[in-house]
Amino acid sequence: MKTMPRPHGKAAAICHLLRNPRGFEAKIFTFLLNISVFYHAGTHPTKFYFPIFDTMIFIDTHCHVSDEAFSGEEEAYIARAREAGVDLMLLPDIDSSERPAMFALVDKHPDTLRPMIGLYPGSVGEGWKDEIDDMVRFLDRWEAETRRKVVAVGEIGLDYHEGKEFAREQKEALEWQLDFAARRGLPVNIHLRDAMGDFLEIIRRHKGLRGNMHAYSGSIESFRELQRLGDWYIGVGGVVTFKNAGLAEVVRDVPLDRIVLETDAPYLTPVPFRGKRNESSCIPLIAAKIAELKGVTPEEVAGITTDNAKNLFGI
Ligand SMILES: [Zn+2]
Numbered sequence: 001m002k003t004m005p006r007p008h009g010k011a012a013a014i015c016h017l018l019r020n021p022r023g024f025e026a027k028i029f030t031f032l033l034n035i036s037v038f039y040h041a042g043t044h045p046t047k048f049y050f051p052i053f054d055t056m057i058f059i060d061t062h063c064h065v066s067d068e069a070f071s072g073e074e075e076a077y078i079a080r081a082r083e084a085g086v087d088l089m090l091l092p093d094i095d096s097s098e099r100p101a102m103f104a105l106v107d108k109h110p111d112t113l114r115p116m117i118g119l120y121p122g123s124v125g126e127g128w129k130d131e132i133d134d135m136v137r138f139l140d141r142w143e144a145e146t147r148r149k150v151v152a153v154g155e156i157g158l159d160y161h162e163g164k165e166f167a168r169e170q171k172e173a174l175e176w177q178l179d180f181a182a183r184r185g186l187p188v189n190i191h192l193r194d195a196m197g198d199f200l201e202i203i204r205r206h207k208g209l210r211g212n213m214h215a216y217s218g219s220i221e222s223f224r225e226l227q228r229l230g231d232w233y234i235g236v237g238g239v240v241t242f243k244n245a246g247l248a249e250v251v252r253d254v255p256l257d258r259i260v261l262e263t264d265a266p267y268l269t270p271v272p273f274r275g276k277r278n279e280s281s282c283i284p285l286i287a288a289k290i291a292e293l294k295g296v297t298p299e300e301v302a303g304i305t306t307d308n309a310k311n312l313f314g315i
Contacts, residue, residue, distance in 0.1 A: 056298070056299055058084070058261060060263050062092055063264065065089060065105060070266065081112075084284055085284065086283050087112070088315065089112060089114070090151055091114070091115050091116065092116045095123035096138075103115055117138075118152075118177060118189070119131050119135055121157050124166055124173045125166055152181075152186055152188060155190070155191040156177045157174060157190045158195035158199055159193040174199075174202060178206045187210040189212055190214055196222055213232065217247065233260050234254055234258060235261075237263055238271075241270040242271065243271075259305055261283055263279065263282055265280055270289070
């Protein structure tokens with residue numbers, strides 16, 4: 001997506017150098033720059049904002065790269081994402097039917113794709129405990145074999161959009177997984193649809209959790225309530241670009257240091273591609289919209305939201 005305003009001339013040349021994260025010269029240059037900023041400012045260099053030197057690195061904190069919508073095109077998907085500055089993509093887990101394919105893809109791209117583990121609320125039925133057993137077995141085996149860690153327990157939550165037939169089971173599965181995340185010292189990635197009241201009731205019993213509300217659709221009041229109960233971020237995606245979406249108003253009010261970027265690809269494609277298949281390379285469009293709403297530059301949105309994702313997911 002070529003939507004970002006880019007500097008010209010010398011600045012553009014320096015930007016180009018720094019945009020290549022593998023470039024040895026770029027790394028040395030950034031290192032020296034940070035040292036000098038640190039020396040002159042007497043504070044932490046990453047808190048400083050230099051548009052010319054910024055590398056515009058993004059993290060897509062929620063995307064389904066192993067979805068069948070991208071079948072056979074995964075390599076091209078990742079290449080396009082990296083071209084757009086999205087260096088890291090976090091993949092939510094769904095259930096035992098999709099898990100092996102997702103982890104197989106992650107294992108092929110360990111530097112670019114990082115997995116979550118979790119049972120999606122839409123996959124919770126009467127047999128949810130068997131699904132959970134399967135999930136824990138899978139995770140323990142994967143961690144032992146690869147000596148790597150998942151970044152979060154997700155996507156987990158409540159979804160009453162299609163009805164409340166399994167509302168009780170969804171709540172039980174969610175509470176089990178919140179405890180599991182706490183035991184394993186992992187943040188949570190929450191999927192929530194038409195169920196904020198029940199969710200807040202559960203979170204009041206599970207204070208002190210860390211996590212993010214994927215595709216946040218709640219009010220500013222609900223966000224503040226969550227902040228009182230734990231360490232919460234909101235995931236902002238393509239919906240923020242939709243006309244008449246109340247999310248834009250919420251994003252104006254939520255501090256930038258509480259926002260992470262996400263696409264939820266292949267769903268929720270931002271304007272002007274709404275209705276088409278979404279993918280991680282659309283992240284700069286979302287950053288640009290947030291920048292517009294908050295009156296800051298896209299580079300600043302990139303820098304702060306990437307720091308937020310790193311802090312939250314320990315990456
Ligand atoms: Zn999702």
